[in-house]
Amino acid sequence: xxxxxxxxxxxxxxxxxxxxxxxxxxxxxxxxxxxxxxxxxxxxxxxxxxxxxxxxxxxxxxxxxxxxxxxxxxxxxxxxxxxxxxxxxxxxxxxxxxxxxxxxxxxxxxxxxxxxxxxxxxxxxxxxxxxxxxxxxxxxxxxxxxxxxxxxxxxxxxxxxxxxxxxxxxxxxxxxxxxxxxxxxxxxxxxxxxxxxxxxxxxxxxxxxxxxxxxxxxxxxxxxxxxxxxxxxxxxxxxxxxxxxxxxxxxxxxxxxxxxxxxxxxxxxxxxxxxxxxxxxxxxxxxxxxxxxxxxxxxxxxxxxxxxxxxxxxxxxxxxxxxxxxxxxxxxxxxxxxxxxxxxxxxx
Numbered sequence: 001x002x003x004x005x006x007x008x009x010x011x012x013x014x015x016x017x018x019x020x021x022x023x024x025x026x027x028x029x030x031x032x033x034x035x036x037x038x039x040x041x042x043x044x045x046x047x048x049x050x051x052x053x054x055x056x057x058x059x060x061x062x063x064x065x066x067x068x069x070x071x072x073x074x075x076x077x078x079x080x081x082x083x084x085x086x087x088x089x090x091x092x093x094x095x096x097x098x099x100x101x102x103x104x105x106x107x108x109x110x111x112x113x114x115x116x117x118x119x120x121x122x123x124x125x126x127x128x129x130x131x132x133x134x135x136x137x138x139x140x141x142x143x144x145x146x147x148x149x150x151x152x153x154x155x156x157x158x159x160x161x162x163x164x165x166x167x168x169x170x171x172x173x174x175x176x177x178x179x180x181x182x183x184x185x186x187x188x189x190x191x192x193x194x195x196x197x198x199x200x201x202x203x204x205x206x207x208x209x210x211x212x213x214x215x216x217x218x219x220x221x222x223x224x225x226x227x228x229x230x231x232x233x234x235x236x237x238x239x240x241x242x243x244x245x246x247x248x249x250x251x252x253x254x255x256x257x258x259x260x261x262x263x264x265x266x267x268x269x270x271x272x273x274x275x276x277x278x279x280x281x282x283x284x285x286x287x288x289x290x291x292x293x294x295x296x297x298x299x300x301x302x303x304x305x306x307x308x309x310x311x312x313x314x315x316x317x318x319x320x321x322x323x324x325x326x327x328x329x330x331x332x333x334x335x336x337x338x339x340x341x342x343x344x345x346x347x348x
Contacts, residue, residue, distance in 0.1 A: 022049035022293050026059015026072030028196045029159050029214030030277040033093065034072065036308045037301045044300070047293055055195070057156025057182040063087065063280045069290040070298075071280040074158020074214070075165075075182065076259045088283045088332070090325040091258055091276035092298060093314040094247055095215045097162045098238045098273070100223035102209045103129055105142060107224060109237055112137045114229040115170040115272070121210060122150050122167070123174060124187040129208065137229075144208075151199050151211035154192035156182040162275035163212055166263040170272075214277075215243075216313045230272045231264050238271050243315050246274035256324035277314075281332065288334040295329050295340075302326075 024034065031053035038049040054062075056073035063071025064085045077089055099118060101111060117133050120126035126133060130143040153160045161182050168175035178184055186192055191206075193199045196213045200221050203211040215238050218225050227235040236242045249265040251257055262274040279298060285291040301309075302325070306316050317325070333339050 020047060020289055020293055022047065022070070022290065022297055023051075023068040024049065024059075024070040024072060024279075024294070025052035025054050025062045025068045026280075027056050027074050027158055027277055028053045029074050029095070029217070030072055030092070030314075032216055032220070033277075033309060033312050033314050036312065037305050038297070040305065040308060041297050041300055044304075045296075047297070049297065053195075055153075055155040055182075056158030056161065060280065063282075066282075066286070069281070069287070069294045072277065073280065074275060074277045075161035076261075076276070076278055077280070078259060082283075086283050087280045088328055089258065089278045089280045090298075090328055091252075091278050091317060091321070092301065093309055093316060094243050094262065094274060094276045095314055096238045096243050096246075096271045096274045097159050097166075097212050098215050098218045098223075099210060099212050099226045099228070100203065100218055101211075101226060102203050102207055102224070103146070104144065104207065108222075109225060109227060110138075110141060111224075111226045112229065112235050113226045115166070118228070119167050119171045119174050121148055122152070122187070122190060123178075124189040127189065146208045149206050149209040150190045151203055151206070151209055152184070152186050152190045152192050153194070153196070153199060154183075155194045157196075158182065158275075158277070159196065159212065159214055160184060162261070162263060162273060165261050166273045169264045215239075219313045228272050230268075230270050231266050232268045232270070234268045236269060236271055240313075240315050242269055242271035243274045245269040246271055247315075247318070253318060253320040253324075256321075256328070281329070283331070284333055284335060286335055288340055291332060292340045295332065299326070299329075 034051050042048050059071035059073055062068045127148055129146045165180040168180045193202050196217050199211050203209045227237055229235050245267045246262045246265040249267050250260055250262055264272050281294055302322050309316050
């Protein structure tokens with residue numbers, strides 16, 4: 001069935017120029033999705049775009065400097081920082097940060113981990129796979145007397161931000177010592193690696209390793225993910241259902257407060273390390289044509305890009321959340337205070 005949607009974004013009167021190219025940078029976790037969206041959008045419109053997968057903090061830095069048309073991060077920015085940097089942000093999809101392992105004989109979804117175990121591993125307190133705490137949760141598994149090699153991101157990573165936000169919520173000692181951030185001064189037992197792709201590659205060749213990445217990387221690379229015990233005491237697997245369950249326990253739909261993290265949400269089916277991925281654009285733009293094209297790209301993605309998102313194992317935003325996003329991006333103005341008028345007609 002063909003669906004036709006007409007959507008009007010209130011931005012200033014800007015003509016579309018085929019010579020324009022949209023530039024973006026940031027999140028490595030969202031890179032597969034944004035690249036595919038850009039490719040599909042170019043085929044539909046002829047508007048070319050590029051994306052640098054440099055990590056969330058790098059994306060925020062570039063959009064803050066005006067070096068790209070949009071930045072991307074797997075963590076939201078505070079309202080105070082958005083105002084300071086003259087930016088607005090909006091989520092594009094949701095997903096989850098997923099622990100995965102390289103332990104001989106242990107298949108995907110077999111190992112059960114709790115928050116205390118995961119924090120213990122990354123803080124250097126749990127160092128063997130047959131530690132009593134792990135055995136207690138996995139009495140039926142033959143866990144080896146093998147050293148655990150925790151792998152983590154060395155670069156400014158939104159995935160790390162989401163993981164450490166979860167750690168800080170469930171473990172006061174972690175919160176006090178390490179806190180929540182894009183980069184962490186990891187303990188000496190942790191091997192820090194730049195980029196999600198390289199972390200995955202290193203895990204595959206490191207016996208006894210454990211790492212973390214956004215769900216799409218886990219599925220794409222058929223990694224041996226773990227189950228996690230959530231706030232309600234249930235062991236859950238990472239998938240669309242458990243991510244949606246966590247989102248449903250947030251106020252995103254009610255208030256549009258996208259600064260709210262989705263970690264450690266209640267609900268028997270909720271994945272405890274759920275998170276969104278975000279795009280940043282100027283609130284007052286000195287480059288109205290480029291900003292308008294960036295807005296059109298993501299509006300098209302919301303209205304016609306679901307199939308691509310689903311194929312890459314990202315979870316689309318509910319309609320009410322998308323409506324709040326549209327309301328937010330319609331507030332963008334040029335330096336003279338004029339809103340751009342960008343008509344978007346989408347056929348699917």
